Amino acid sequence: xxxAAISPSPARGxxxxxxxxxxxxxxxxxxxxxxxxxxxxxxxxxxxxxSKAYIYKFFDSKQAIGEVICAKCLHEIETDVRTAIDAxxxxxxxxxxxxxxxxxxxxxxFVENRKLHDIAVSAAAERWEAVRAFDGRIQAILRxxxxxxxxxxxxxxxxxxxxxATAVFLVMRxxxxxxxxxxxxxxxxxxxxxxxxLVLRSLSP
Amino acid sequence: xxxAAISPSPARGxxxxxxxxxxxxxxxxxxxxxxxxxxxxxxxxxxxxxSKAYIYKFFDSKQAIGEVICAKCLHEIETDVRTAIDAxxxxxxxxxxxxxxxxxxxxxxFVENRKLHDIAVSAAAERWEAVRAFDGRIQAILRxxxxxxxxxxxxxxxxxxxxxATAVFLVMRxxxxxxxxxxxxxxxxxxxxxxxxLVLRSLSP
Numbered sequence: 001x002x003x004a005a006i007s008p009s010p011a012r013g014x015x016x017x018x019x020x021x022x023x024x025x026x027x028x029x030x031x032x033x034x035x036x037x038x039x040x041x042x043x044x045x046x047x048x049x050x051s052k053a054y055i056y057k058f059f060d061s062k063q064a065i066g067e068v069i070c071a072k073c074l075h076e077i078e079t080d081v082r083t084a085i086d087a088x089x090x091x092x093x094x095x096x097x098x099x100x101x102x103x104x105x106x107x108x109x110f111v112e113n114r115k116l117h118d119i120a121v122s123a124a125a126e127r128w129e130a131v132r133a134f135d136g137r138i139q140a141i142l143r144x145x146x147x148x149x150x151x152x153x154x155x156x157x158x159x160x161x162x163x164x165a166t167a168v169f170l171v172m173r174x175x176x177x178x179x180x181x182x183x184x185x186x187x188x189x190x191x192x193x194x195x196x197x198l199v200l201r202s203l204s205p
Numbered sequence: 206x207x208x209a210a211i212s213p214s215p216a217r218g219x220x221x222x223x224x225x226x227x228x229x230x231x232x233x234x235x236x237x238x239x240x241x242x243x244x245x246x247x248x249x250x251x252x253x254x255x256s257k258a259y260i261y262k263f264f265d266s267k268q269a270i271g272e273v274i275c276a277k278c279l280h281e282i283e284t285d286v287r288t289a290i291d292a293x294x295x296x297x298x299x300x301x302x303x304x305x306x307x308x309x310x311x312x313x314x315f316v317e318n319r320k321l322h323d324i325a326v327s328a329a330a331e332r333w334e335a336v337r338a339f340d341g342r343i344q345a346i347l348r349x350x351x352x353x354x355x356x357x358x359x360x361x362x363x364x365x366x367x368x369x370a371t372a373v374f375l376v377m378r379x380x381x382x383x384x385x386x387x388x389x390x391x392x393x394x395x396x397x398x399x400x401x402x403l404v405l406r407s408l409s410p
Contacts, residue, residue, distance in 0.1 A: 125388060159406070167403040170396050174379045183330060183384045191375050197364070198372040202407035 020058050020068075023048065027065045028116075036066055036119040063128070070123045071130040073109050073116065077176070078137060080105040085141065091149030092203070096196045098145065099172055102138070103192050106176040111185050120178035131177075138176075139169050146203070155203040168199055225263050225273075228253065232270045233321075241271055241324040268333070275328045276335040278314050278321065282381070283342060285310040290346065296354030297408070301401045303350065304377055307343070308397050311381040316390050325383035336382075343381075344374050351408070360408040373404055 026048040031039060041062050045052040059065045084101035085094045110120045123131050143165040149155035155164075172195075174180040175188050184191070231253040236244060246267050250257040264270045289306035290299045315325045328336050348370040354360035360369075377400070379385040380393050389396070 156406070159402070163399055163402070166396075167399040170392070170400055171376055171403065174385060177388070179388045180379060180385055183382070187375070191371075194368055194372040195375055197368070198376065198407045199403070201361070201364070202403045 016058070023050075023055060023058055024065060024068050024072075028069050031066075031069065031119060032113070032115045035115050036062075036122060063122075066119045066123065067128055067130050069116070070119055070128060071133075073120065074130055074134040077102060077105040077109065078134065081138070081141060085145065091145050091152060091154050092200050094145050094148075095142075095168075095199065095203075098141065099175075099192055099196050099199075102172060102176045103188050106178065106181055107185060107188060110178040110181060117178065117182070121182060124177050124179035135169075135173075138172075139165055142168055149203065153205060156205040164203070167202075171195055171199055221263070228255070228260060228263055229270060229273050229277075233274050236271075236274065236324060237318070237320045240320050241267075241327060268327075271324045271328065272333055272335050274321070275324055275333060276338075278325065279335055279339040282307060282310040282314065283339065286343070286346065290350065296350050296357060296359050297405055299350050299353075300347075300373075300404065300408075303346065304380075304397055304401050304404075307377060307381045308393050311383065311386055312390060312393060315383040315386060322383065322387070326387060329382050329384035340374075340378075343377075344370055347373055354408065358410060361410040369408070372407075376400055376404055 023044075027044055030044055030047050034043070039062070041055055042052055044062070044065070045055050048055070080101045081098055084097040088094055088097055110117045122128075143161060146155060146161060146164055146168070150157045150161070174184050175192060175195075181188065228249075232249055235249055235252050239248070244267070246260055247257055249267070249270070250260050253260070285306045286303055289302040293299055293302055315322045327333075348366060351360060351366060351369055351373070355362045355366070379389050380397060380400075386393065
């Protein structure tokens with residue numbers, strides 16, 4: 001972390017936004033090296049070269065900083081999911097690609113990146129707002145894809161759409177929710193195609 | 206724990222078996238009060254009134270005692286599952302009952318009984334032998350039920366039986382595996398019927 005890059009300023013406006021970004025960037029680096037759970041706001045302040053009080057001007061708590069980092073990771077996963085879905089036309093293939101992308105992207109972010117992993121686990125276990133919002137957006141993507149498949153008559157229409165969307169979400173969730181994924185990651189690569197097949201059989205008209 | 210009930214004896218044979226049972230009973234009580242993770246073999250020895258060396262004559266480690274307790278809990282769940290399945294005739298209803306029984310029994314054992322819960326979480330997270338054996342037996346019950354449903358033509362037969370059994374197992378697993386269930390238990394009651402319906406739709410011929 002280059003301390004010189006951070007120039008605290010009491011001024012309001014765009015500068016606030018820059019300081020927040022700088023704190024988040026420094027915190028990400030610090031958490032990556034030392035872990036989220038074990039780091040205190042004092043540790044962060046020391047590492048960044050700010051006073052603790054100054055950090056508290058911009059963030060209410062360590063969790064508030066963690067939430068921003070977590071939201072960025074989840075945004076990356078969501079982008080991967082949307083890219084995967086947009087790459088194909090047929091709803092069944094969209095669902096298959098979505099499941100693949102969400103698992104691979106989560107594994108990459110949360111498992112390969114062990115030190116950021118504990119932010120994600122805290123976030124998932126404690127249901128941070130960023131996680132609840134992400135879950136909501138994933139369910140919305142699922143509902144859209146299921147609706148499309150019903151329109152093209154590739155998916156059955158008897159089951160209420162919301163029930164189907166919830167159930168498919170619940171089948172996928174253990175393979176992208178970081179708190180669950182930590183106990184599942186050895187299975188994830190093998191489980192995914194079997195579960196995709198099961199879900200698609202359940203959707204057939 | 207009534208210490209007078211425990212009469213250590215160096216003799217071999219059936220007495221060994223009794224002492225093992227006494228250690229397990231005392232350990233269960235102790236773990237229930239103080240938790241598994243935080244208890245050492247020394248704590249247990251003190252509580253039971255045995256020497257640590259004496260306990261090590263019968264069990265290699267704390268985990269070995271935990272495995273016996275865990276195996277008993279899992280045996281209880283398996284009995285509940287078998288009872289639920291045997292109570293009905295049709296394979297689809299058997300599956301539905303199986304899922305209900307395994308979730309309810311796991312919630313009762315692992316969630317309501319908070320102090321034994323941490324043995325179960327360790328067991329599941331570290332894949333103790335007792336857990337692997339249990340998973341194997343649950344998969345076997347699933348395979349039998351699926352095979353029956355294929356014979357009665359209530360279930361589709363195109364998908365290889367093992368793939369179907371694995372996939373259905375993976376859908377249920379987050380709701381009975383204690384390491385996963387700790388992050389899922391608020392969802393479990395609501396998720397179960399939706400997931401049962403999804404699985405049954407996936408099995409329809």
